[in-house]
Amino acid sequence: MEKIILTGDRPTGRLHVGHYVGSLKRRVELQESGEYDKIFIMIADAQALTDNADHPEKVRQNIMQVALDYLSVGLDPSKSTLFIQSMIPELTELTFYYSNLVTVSRLQRNPTVKSEIKMRNFEASIPVGFFTYPISQAADITAFKATTVPVGEDQMPMLEQCKEIVHKFNAVYGETLVDPKILLPDNEACLRLPGIDGKAKMSKSLGNCIYLSDTETDVRKKVMSMFTDPTHLRVEDPGHVEGNPVFTYLDAFSNQGHFEEFWPEYQNLDELKEHYMRGGLGDVKVKKFLNKVLQAELSPIRERRKEWEKDLPAVYEILKKGSEAAREVASETLREVKAAMKINYFDNDDMIREFMAAYK
Numbered sequence: 090m091e092k093i094i095l096t097g098d099r100p101t102g103r104l105h106v107g108h109y110v111g112s113l114k115r116r117v118e119l120q121e122s123g124e125y126d127k128i129f130i131m132i133a134d135a136q137a138l139t140d141n142a143d144h145p146e147k148v149r150q151n152i153m154q155v156a157l158d159y160l161s162v163g164l165d166p167s168k169s170t171l172f173i174q175s176m177i178p179e180l181t182e183l184t185f186y187y188s189n190l191v192t193v194s195r196l197q198r199n200p201t202v203k204s205e206i207k208m209r210n211f212e213a214s215i216p217v218g219f220f221t222y223p224i225s226q227a228a229d230i231t232a233f234k235a236t237t238v239p240v241g242e243d244q245m246p247m248l249e250q251c252k253e254i255v256h257k258f259n260a261v262y263g264e265t266l267v268d269p270k271i272l273l274p275d276n277e278a279c280l281r282l283p284g285i286d287g288k289a290k291m292s293k294s295l296g297n298c299i300y301l302s303d304t305e306t307d308v309r310k311k312v313m314s315m316f317t318d319p320t321h322l323r324v325e326d327p328g329h330v331e332g333n334p335v336f337t338y339l340d341a342f343s344n345q346g347h348f349e350e351f352w353p354e355y356q357n358l359d360e361l362k363e364h365y366m367r368g369g370l371g372d373v374k375v376k377k378f379l380n381k382v383l384q385a386e387l388s389p390i391r392e393r394r395k396e397w398e399k400d401l402p403a404v405y406e407i408l409k410k411g412s413e414a415a416r417e418v419a420s421e422t423l424r425e426v427k428a429a430m431k432i433n434y435f436d437n438d439d440m441i442r443e444f445m446a447a448y449k
């Protein structure tokens with residue numbers, strides 16, 4: 090069986106370092122591993138509209154931003170197909186048929202959707218499209234026959250929902266859809282990177298992000314203003330590293346080389362943490378180190394972005410070509426789905442033949 094990746098991002102804002110450690114970095118590694126037959130990377134504009142119906146211009150503007158983010162982290166259009174979700178109407182059609190295989194109570198149990206509803210104060214007025222977006226995500230994944238979906242932890246319930254749809258569909262209509270596997274980051278800190286405000290998740294919708302496209306100065310300012318341990322008032326006080334986003338970011342980003350280069354007083358992160366917990370190490374020093382680590386990671390991304398920004402029509406063309414290629418794949422799957430459901434009346438003359446035979 091072919092090894093196929095499908096993953097994507099909502100164009101609700103520029104991409105941030107949470108996306109980077111949660112999914113983008115892994116995608117580039119998988120792309121470069123050469124182990125995958127096809128890689129599809131989707132800008133999920135239709136999904137973004139499910140909670141941004143009143144702000145279509147926001148979604149529209151962020152499509153090119155996200156594309157630039159993709160290219161700047163090293164996604165390569167000659168190896169990965171970059172495309173825009175709404176340009177593939179077949180995905181909407183699949184969603185419609187899959188909706189019949191999912192109950193309202195099943196959707197209500199989705200913990201990610203539940204917390205997103207709370208976060209958006211939607212309780213009394215949940216848009217139907219938003220409530221059902223896990224079904225549309227199942228359409229995205231299955232349309233490309235994805236075997237692997239590299240995403241952050243918040244996507245686990247979506248993958249479970251998708252697998253249930255695949256099993257149900259195959260049981261009812263015959264083996265048609267491919268069962269996908271989730272691929273989570275192996276570093277725990279990357280599963281769900283917190284915001285610079287210490288909130289549980291760095292999220293475009295919460296405005297607590299360090300963006301991949303932030304300037305060097307922006308990044309430094311954000312790092313220096315980060316939430317840390319509120320009980321660590323004086324340098325001498327013992328500090329906590331648990332729930333302290335500065336240390337979570339170091340868990341996610343720093344490596345041995347960073348210590349050798351920027352802070353050789355410490356062998357590694359464990360030693361640094363020990364000192365912080367013992368007391369006698371100020372937050373400013375740790376933040377300065379984190380800033381150096383982040384700048385080291387972000388500067389090649391920034392450079393690549395500058396290059397692509399010089400040729401925006403080429404970026405636009407990549408999305409256009411990618412969307413055409415993706416549409417071909419999705420329409421083949423839709424054809425198979427409709428054949429399995431026997432709603433392919435005009436593919437052949439079976440329907441009229443069967444009817445006439447019974448009619449006699």
Ligand code: ATP
Nearest residue numbers: 098099101107111240241280281282291292293294
């Ligand atoms: P929105 O607030 O509009 O939902 P978002 O920041 O949650 O935006 P998405 O486009 O929904 O971003 O998510 C894209 C991908 O990035 C998903 O695979 C998701 O799991 C991952 N991701 C998003 N935020 C984080 C985070 N803070 N840490 C790790 N992974 C993340």
Ligand code: MG
Nearest residue numbers: 099205243292
């Ligand atoms: Mg999200």
